Amino acid sequence: MDAEHMGPDLENVLYTEEEIQTRLTELAARVWGDYKDKDVLLVGVLRGAVMVMADFARALPGSAEMDWMAVSSYGSGTKSSGVVRILKDLDTDISGRHVLIVEDIIDSGLTLSWIRTNLESRRPASVEICTLLRKPDAAKVEIDVRYVGFEIPNAFVVGYGLDYAEKYRNLRDIGTLAKHVYS
Numbered sequence: 001m002d003a004e005h006m007g008p009d010l011e012n013v014l015y016t017e018e019e020i021q022t023r024l025t026e027l028a029a030r031v032w033g034d035y036k037d038k039d040v041l042l043v044g045v046l047r048g049a050v051m052v053m054a055d056f057a058r059a060l061p062g063s064a065e066m067d068w069m070a071v072s073s074y075g076s077g078t079k080s081s082g083v084v085r086i087l088k089d090l091d092t093d094i095s096g097r098h099v100l101i102v103e104d105i106i107d108s109g110l111t112l113s114w115i116r117t118n119l120e121s122r123r124p125a126s127v128e129i130c131t132l133l134r135k136p137d138a139a140k141v142e143i144d145v146r147y148v149g150f151e152i153p154n155a156f157v158v159g160y161g162l163d164y165a166e167k168y169r170n171l172r173d174i175g176t177l178a179k180h181v182y183s
């Protein structure tokens with residue numbers, strides 16, 4: 001992997017663009033099989049899930065609706081407080097719908113656990129989760145995730161939608177940041 005492709009600030013590439021696409025195509029085939037008799041509504045969580053949604057949705061072999069939510073943690077000020085407020089709600093009425101939440105990463109699991117409970121209160125026919133990445137801490141929260149791209153170790157990752165202070169979302173690969181970026 002040359003430096004230009006990695007982005008100069010990445011230390012290690014965990015998953016290349018090609019590996020991500022291959023895995024998303026596998027997940028899309030599974031999802032399509034599981035929802036063959038159902039009209040699935042994909043719900044992306046802004047902003048991290050934008051890249052995953054774009055590529056996952058296009059890897060599906062047929063049409064699927066898409067909608068978006070934006071949420072923000074508040075309270076303690078840490079991302080993983082688990083206290084979430086809605087910045088942008090769905091435009092779609094999901095009652096009776098089969099919802100598949102599309103995420104980039106599950107770390108503490110608190111964001112998704114809150115979103116799932118929130119969406120379930122709207123009486124959808126079903127709610128499932130598809131995430132590209134999952135970290136070990138997610139195991140501490142009881143959250144059933146049907147589709148997981150990659151289980152990753154507990155390191156901060158960027159790229160492919162994932163940011164550090166809003167940067168690096170546009171990198172094609174996913175990796176860890178070099179130390180000089182933090183200092």
Ligand SMILES: O=P(O)(O)OC[C@H]1O[C@H](OP(=O)(O)OP(=O)(O)O)[C@H](O)[C@@H]1O
Pocket residue numbers: 045046047048049072073079080103104105106107108109110111112162163
């Ligand atoms: O499992 P958790 O510990 O709750 O963390 C995972 C969430 O954190 C990131 O989003 P963030 O809130 O940083 O916003 P963003 O999607 O706009 O980057 C990521 O995109 C997930 O949505």
Ligand SMILES: Nc1nc2[nH]cnc2c(=O)[nH]1
Pocket residue numbers: 079105106107108155156157158159162163164
């Ligand atoms: N960019 C980024 N955002 C996160 N949110 C929760 N975990 C992570 C992570 O590893 N990287």
Ligand SMILES: [Mg+2]
Pocket residue numbers: 045046047048049
């Ligand atoms: Mg997010």
